[in-house]
Amino acid sequence: MTVKPDTTTAASAPRAADDAVGERLSETWPEEHGLWAWFTTVDHKKIGRRYMVTAAAYFVLAGVAALVMRTQLAGPNGDVVDPELFDQLFSLHGTAMIFLFATPMLFGFGNFLVPLMLGTRDMAFPRLNAFGYWVFAAAGILMFGSLLFEAAPNAGWFAYVPLSGSDHSPGYNLDVYTLGLLFLGVSTTAGAINFIVTALKLRAPGMSLNRVPVFVWAIVVTSFMVIFALPPLNVANAMLFLDRRFGTNFFDTAEGGDAVLWQHLFWLFGHPDVYIIVLPALGIVSAIVPTFSRRAIAAYPLIVLATVATGIISFGVWVHHMFAVGLPDLSLTFFSAASLIITVPAGIQVFCWLGTMLMGRLVLNVAMLWVLGFIVLFVLGGVTGVMFAIVPFDQQTTDSYFVVAHFHYVLFGGAVFPIIAGLFYWWPKFTGRMTSRRGGLWSFWLTFAGFNLAFFPMHISGLLGMPRRIYVYPGDTGWTVWNLLSTLGAYLLTVGLLVTLGTLVHSLRRGERATDDPWGGETLEWAATSPPKVYNLPVIPTAHSLTPMWDERSLASFTDGIADDERVLAHQHAVLRTSELDGRLEHPPLEMPEDSPLPLVVAASLFAGTLALLLGWYEGTLVLLVAVAALCWWLWPHRSPIPEDGADGGGGQT
Amino acid sequence: MPAPRSSQRRLPAGARRLGAGLMWFAVLGGITAWAIHLVLAWGTVELACTRAETGPGGEVTVLGMSLRGFVAAVATAIPLAVAIASLIASWRFRSRQLAGEHRETAGDEPRLDRAVLMVQLGLGLNVFSVLMIAFGGLAVLWFSPCT
Numbered sequence: 117m118t119v120k121p122d123t124t125t126a127a128s129a130p131r132a133a134d135d136a137v138g139e140r141l142s143e144t145w146p147e148e149h150g151l152w153a154w155f156t157t158v159d160h161k162k163i164g165r166r167y168m169v170t171a172a173a174y175f176v177l178a179g180v181a182a183l184v185m186r187t188q189l190a191g192p193n194g195d196v197v198d199p200e201l202f203d204q205l206f207s208l209h210g211t212a213m214i215f216l217f218a219t220p221m222l223f224g225f226g227n228f229l230v231p232l233m234l235g236t237r238d239m240a241f242p243r244l245n246a247f248g249y250w251v252f253a254a255a256g257i258l259m260f261g262s263l264l265f266e267a268a269p270n271a272g273w274f275a276y277v278p279l280s281g282s283d284h285s286p287g288y289n290l291d292v293y294t295l296g297l298l299f300l301g302v303s304t305t306a307g308a309i310n311f312i313v314t315a316l317k318l319r320a321p322g323m324s325l326n327r328v329p330v331f332v333w334a335i336v337v338t339s340f341m342v343i344f345a346l347p348p349l350n351v352a353n354a355m356l357f358l359d360r361r362f363g364t365n366f367f368d369t370a371e372g373g374d375a376v377l378w379q380h381l382f383w384l385f386g387h388p389d390v391y392i393i394v395l396p397a398l399g400i401v402s403a404i405v406p407t408f409s410r411r412a413i414a415a416y417p418l419i420v421l422a423t424v425a426t427g428i429i430s431f432g433v434w435v436h437h438m439f440a441v442g443l444p445d446l447s448l449t450f451f452s453a454a455s456l457i458i459t460v461p462a463g464i465q466v467f468c469w470l471g472t473m474l475m476g477r478l479v480l481n482v483a484m485l486w487v488l489g490f491i492v493l494f495v496l497g498g499v500t501g502v503m504f505a506i507v508p509f510d511q512q513t514t515d516s517y518f519v520v521a522h523f524h525y526v527l528f529g530g531a532v533f534p535i536i537a538g539l540f541y542w543w544p545k546f547t548g549r550m551t552s553r554r555g556g557l558w559s560f561w562l563t564f565a566g567f568n569l570a571f572f573p574m575h576i577s578g579l580l581g582m583p584r585r586i587y588v589y590p591g592d593t594g595w596t597v598w599n600l601l602s603t604l605g606a607y608l609l610t611v612g613l614l615v616t617l618g619t620l621v622h623s624l625r626r627g628e629r630a631t632d633d634p635w636g637g638e639t640l641e642w643a644a645t646s647p648p649k650v651y652n653l654p655v656i657p658t659a660h661s662l663t664p665m666w667d668e669r670s671l672a673s674f675t676d677g678i679a680d681d682e683r684v685l686a687h688q689h690a691v692l693r694t695s696e697l698d699g700r701l702e703h704p705p706l707e708m709p710e711d712s713p714l715p716l717v718v719a720a721s722l723f724a725g726t727l728a729l730l731l732g733w734y735e736g737t738l739v740l741l742v743a744v745a746a747l748c749w750w751l752w753p754h755r756s757p758i759p760e761d762g763a764d765g766g767g768g769q770t
Numbered sequence: 771m772p773a774p775r776s777s778q779r780r781l782p783a784g785a786r787r788l789g790a791g792l793m794w795f796a797v798l799g800g801i802t803a804w805a806i807h808l809v810l811a812w813g814t815v816e817l818a819c820t821r822a823e824t825g826p827g828g829e830v831t832v833l834g835m836s837l838r839g840f841v842a843a844v845a846t847a848i849p850l851a852v853a854i855a856s857l858i859a860s861w862r863f864r865s866r867q868l869a870g871e872h873r874e875t876a877g878d879e880p881r882l883d884r885a886v887l888m889v890q891l892g893l894g895l896n897v898f899s900v901l902m903i904a905f906g907g908l909a910v911l912w913f914s915p916c917t
Contacts, residue, residue, distance in 0.1 A: 322880060324880035324881065324883065324884040325884045325887060325888070326880070326883045326884045326886070326887040327880070417886075417887055417890040417891070418890075418894070420887065420891060421890065421891050421894040421895070424891055424895070425801075425894060425895055425898055428801050428805075428895070429898065429902075431805075432804070432805070432808045432902070435812075443816070444815055444816070444819050444915060444916050444917065445913045445914075445917055446815050446841075446909060446910065446913045446914075446915050446916075446917075447812050447815050447816055449905070449906065449909030449912075449913060450807075450808055450811055450812050450906045450909065451808075451812070452905075452909075453901075453902050453905030453906050453909070454808070454902050456905070457898050457901055457902050457905075460898070461898075697881075697884055698880055698881050698884055699880065
């Protein structure tokens with residue numbers, strides 16, 4: 117059993133290496149400042165932080181939409197907003213929380229942490245990384261900006277046809293949805309490819325697959341899921357846009373199309389997307405639990421199995437969102453079987469965390485408290501999830517508030533709680549500052565109470581028959597008290613989240629300075645300074661175990677590597693390459709590109725082209741030629757690659 | 771890097787390739803069989819019921835077979851057999867070849883530790899796959915297609 121050592125060696129070895137070679141590295145990995153640097157940076161840590169801040173801003177906007185809706189539904193016959201605006205609010209709320217908050221926020225964690233955890237100096241494709249961020253930011257501006265013109269999506273986050281067709285939904289609203297998501301999909305796909313290549317090729321020497329941190333496994337599995345799940349959504353959105361704008365009939369049953377096809381395509385993406393959101397969040401939990409249990413994660417192979425199995429099986433359960441459509445019973449059972457089995461890996465993970473805590477020495481700090489809150493909520497959401505795998509129960513509660521309660525327990529409990537836990541855990545690494553324990557405790561308990569008060573009553577209003585997406589309800593339905601409780605809970609939840617925000621902002625301004633490894637973490641990000649320098653780690657270490665920061669041999673590789681040019685790479689803006697399965701060193705090192713405005717230029721011209729298409733100004737789409745030209749410049753081989761002997765040189769501009 | 775074990779050095783290239791192929795089958799065979807089962811069984815039921823091509827007894831048919839028979843035999847039994855074979859392969863890898871060697875060299879040979887992890891993953895994936903295909907097979911026996 118690997119347990120955390122009680123020595124201070126963990127922090128001192130990398131620091132000694134940094135003292136020895138940090139100055140030389142700063143010359144090849146310089147810290148740039150100013151406006152130009154801000155727009156052109158390709159540093160994964162800066163991009164990761166931007167992802168998180170931007171996603172948090174979109175979370176606030178989508179959360180305000182939810183508050184307006186809850187205010188409207190606090191009592192019967194509410195008149196805060198009209199039905200047209202209400203339609204836009206719930207559609208934008210769902211779309212934004214899924215596409216503009218959850219996934220990008222977790223990609224932000226991944227961007228910042230994956231290279232550090234792997235012991236490398238950047239993502240495999242730094243410019244692609246920057247490009248992905250700019251596209252994501254622009255897609256959010258498009259989506260939220262449309263609300264100002266009363267053109268926000270208004271047919272629910274899953275935009276079922278024929279409601280979303282041009283007959284029933286005229287105007288730009290659904291065009292914003294289809295084009296916005298297609299545009300955003302470019303960013304998500306680029307990010308996923310980047311994570312996969314980084315994790316397969318840039319791991320520290322010795323980091324064979326059995327020594328890869330669970331968080332990285334989660335990010336990689338999620339990235340593969342994105343690669344396979346997004347194409348059906350993109351195809352569906354492209355076909356819906358063509359139906360609406362150019363009169364094709366993919367989904368028009370009167371003309372030989374198929375309305376159910378939309379549901380198949382959407383949910384073939386949509387259900388894996390639940391796990392695309394949840395898996396990285398579970399990875400965060402798997403990073404926090406060992407640190408505060410003072411031992412390595414229990415049953416590591418099982419937790420990896422659970423992650424991989426969830427990723428694969430999630431592609432065979434999409435029809436459980438369509439149990440009420442009227443498909444043949446036999447068809448439903450194939451998906452019901454998979455839907456029941458997919459609960460097992462989630463259960464395995466929960467037992468692994470509980471086992472780790474049970475066999476370790478629990479330290480109950482703020483991040484761990486959020487993790488414990490997550491476990492409670494995720495199990496509750498999981499229980500109702502199993503209920504939905506049973507076809508007769510699903511058919512009784514489809515489209516009711518019971519479903520709303522379920523997926524908020526899974527997605528808010530299962531993703532937002534771990535995200536906040538991760539913020540408290542890695543905040544010292546992100547910012548170099550510690551957070552207030554008192555503020556963290558208040559933020560947790562207010563949020564936990566507010567969450568349960570907001571969403572638990574929805575189980576009851578759902579079972580009493582309250583349908584989703586209604587903007588008013590009469591007073592004689594028996595739903596009033598449950599809705600009032602939900603609204604009060606929503607306000608309490610908001611207070612909790614504001615306290616969380618306040619605690620983090622307070623830390624930025626007045627927080628105590630963080631040491632490099634304030635919690636005694638087990639993975640390599642804690643070997644970097646807080647916040648990390650541009651080059652991340654002064655020496656590329658050798659990973660001798662799953663817990664390199666608790667392992668004397670791995671730590672010794674920092675000091676042993678000081679004299680080894682191959683591990684310091686001080687004369688090259690480059691990273692080490694290793695083999696995919698076993699983490700064996702390969703030659704030559706991979707040259708990394710410098711900062712560049714090209715990612716921003718390509719993203720901006722794509723955004724302009726998307727806007728032109730949206731507004732029907734088809735000549736304007738010629739702006740995409742700028743993107744093509746910039747891409748040509750981006751990919752042009754400007755310098756010769758590094759020679760085989762690893763001597764100085766230039767290389768890829770990825 | 772540690773030197774290869776003497777037993778590995780003795781193996782000819784063809785045998786090593788066969789071993790690697792068998793290991794990948796042990797890891798991914800079951801879950802691939804399940805994916806084929808799902809697509810084939812569900813797709814056949816959906817398409818056959820939509821087309822409603824009936825045989826002499828008024829039963830929906832596929833390639834001359836009854837729909838139920840086709841789904842049970844072709845789309846379920848064969849993938850189930852493949853998944854069970856993959857399960858057995860992963861079990862044998864785990865218990866005989868890798869676990870025995872692993873006990874002697876645990877922690878010293880990353881390649882071996884990594885292979886053990888992969889086979890453990892395969893074992894779990896195969897158990898899930900066999901269960902999912904078996905549940906689908908039970909449904910084929912229980913439900914009438916196209917209702």
